[in-house]
Amino acid sequence: MSGERQASASVVAENESQGADSIHRWIYGRLAGVSAVPRGWRLSRLPDVARLESGHTPARTVPAYWGGDVRWLSLHDTKRLEEHVVTETSMTITSAGLNNSSARLLPAGTVALSRTATVGKCVLLGRRMATSQDFACYVCGPSLHNKYLLHLFRHMQPVWAVLGGGSTHKTVYMPVFENLQSLLPPLPEQRRIAEILDSLDEAIRKSERVIAKLEQMKQGLLNDLLIRGVDEHGELRDPERHPEQFKDSPLGRIPRGWEVVRFGECLSGSPQNGLYKPSSYYGVSGTPIVRIDGFYDGVLAPVSAMKRLRLADQELKTYRLEPGNILVNRVNSIDFVGKAALVPELPEPLIFESNMMRCHLLTDRLVPRFAIRWLTSYLARRWFHRRAKSAIAQASVNQGDVTGLRVVLPEPDEQERVVAAVESVEQRVDSESEQLAKLRTLKHGLMDDLLTGRVRVFASEEGKP
CATH class of the missing domain: 3.90.220.20 (DNA methylase specificity domains)
Structure with missing residues (x-):
């Protein structure tokens, strides 16, 4: 028995002894809250509907293996794993590094899941690339939609922690992925579920971008307001157009009267x-x-x-x-x-x-x-x-x-004007943050409903799921 296989068996046995239903749920295909297989769904071993791959690290002592034109996904790309698709990587390897290691060049669209340290982070490869051994990768066949699998794996985030072993860094061992099963809907329904969740993800990303822009605007506005102030007409004072309104101070140029x-x-x-x-x-x-x-x-x-x-x-x-x-x-x-x-x-x-x-x-x-x-x-x-x-x-x-x-x-009334200007932006941030929270809650609930079959969706190819 290999080291990973022994470790995986140990993790399963340990969690089973603790009554961890998550082990049975995902290795043996049962889903939380699903008392029966939804109509039209089937239980499948994932390696039967997708080619399971892993990666490898070329010898770091050989400079000729590194810095080439082959993208190499590794734990150095943790931030990139927050996105849906990754096209660039922090490190690259050469063709020699690829050929002289167990790393494989995987096709675009491969689902890559981090199985070590940042366990459960999941992404689609946006171009051909290799990965380190820290990833389990599925190249989906014709009956499995890669974006559906991406959402399924992300929904399984709490489960990966249960399936992981190791004391220093949690690791989900490869035998877990070799035996992983799931209930899969028909391909058209998979695509429709992925479309719905993708649209929610895009709405969430858009809201996050708006909040980040507002926060940046607020900080810039605050820095200006604290040094330039707001006149009695509610306008930001301009030291370039009206230098006579400003004076030198230990903190730089500030309005006269301050x-x-x-x-x-x-x-x-x-x-x-x-x-x-x-x-x-x-x-x-x-x-x-x-x-x-x-x-x-x-x-x-x-x-x-x-x-x-x-x-x-x-x-x-x-x-x-x-x-x-x-x-x-x-x-x-x-x-x-x-x-x-x-x-x-x-x-x-x-x-x-x-x-x-x-x-x-x-x-x-x-x-x-x-x-x-x-x-x-x-x-x-x-x-x-x-x-x-x-x-x-x-x-x-x-x-x-x-x-x-x-x-x-400044005079107290101008202090109040400065605060009011900042608070108007803060209120917009609060409003967007509330909307973002609602979107995340909606997505969480929909993922649970759609990925377990409790809520069915119409698929355009069939008219019904």
């Missing part, structure tokens, strides 16, 4: 460190506490998701957060030290942990929603990164670093 001050000048009192409590004080009840992972990009996580702990009345009084407070993370990795969040209206009392500081703003000088935009800007991030003190696996800033941060200070 100030550059230290953040500490906009606070009531000094920043205050939060509360430390041993793990024995934490539980399922008590007062929620903001921890290091409780906020990102200026926004607190939902209070319902936060851990809770027992407090004395005086501790709650001392560390209770109020709407409009600013939290600044004082200890974290170098990429996140100095991250900040604005405390919103709260459904219940909330406190904060010792690795962050609470700042009370003088709101007649610095509008909280403007302040958080400044504290999450590239100028503030650059300040904290330069001031951070490094230690083992973490970095820190102190109260002096926080109070010493330079901030621009």
Whole structure:
């Protein structure tokens, strides 16, 4: 018995002993929630309807095998596996590398599934190419549509984790693929299912592109607004057309009438460190506490998701957060030290942990929603990164670093105009994000219905499935 065959048998036996129905479901062809074979469907071993292939890595010690014109799909292409089709690869091999290894040149349209490390990632080859041994590849025959198989494999994502073995890197061994079975609909229905899921995938990709474009636009707009401001007519000030409206400052050219001050000048009192409590004080009840992972990009996580702990009345009084407070993370990795969040209206009392500081703003000088935009800007991030003190696996800033941060200070009404301009884009991002979430939910439900035969679709070639 080969090493992979022995390992595969061990994984199957282990999971069967744990009652893992996924092993039976996919090796022996049963599908979740399907009590009977849908009309017109048949149980097939995938190697009977598609040619199973794997790949190989040419000897890395032979330079002549590498850098040629043969695309070679490997784990270096993990990001590309998020797409439906891959046409380029991070590495290439030569014809000599292909001929002097077990790698094979596979045709366009082959379904390649990552079976090691990034287990379950699946893609169609968009051109002839070879792969590493980290992939199981199916060259579909005339009764199996490759795009249908792609969607089927992606729907099986939770199953691959069960079928995988190995302690360091999960691996689905080749005997699993040799024995894999599935219930397959007629070819016209396969094509129709793939078309429906492809159209949803395209809608999802389009929504993702819109959100990415809006996020980019928001960041560019925010950077301009924080330095150029918005005049009383709602227009972005232009330093090139109207240089007389600007002046020099420690932060560069800013509108006349603005100030550059230290953040500490906009606070009531000094920043205050939060509360430390041993793990024995934490539980399922008590007062929620903001921890290091409780906020990102200026926004607190939902209070319902936060851990809770027992407090004395005086501790709650001392560390209770109020709407409009600013939290600044004082200890974290170098990429996140100095991250900040604005405390919103709260459904219940909330406190904060010792690795962050609470700042009370003088709101007649610095509008909280403007302040958080400044504290999450590239100028503030650059300040904290330069001031951070490094230690083992973490970095820190102190109260002096926080109070010493330079901030621009327009009049409060202009601060409000700046915030309103940014929030108009944020609302568009939120709207698109809600639509994206609905599309993903719809796709997940449809995949489960269509790929199990619970919902049948009409196929144009037959009129009915």
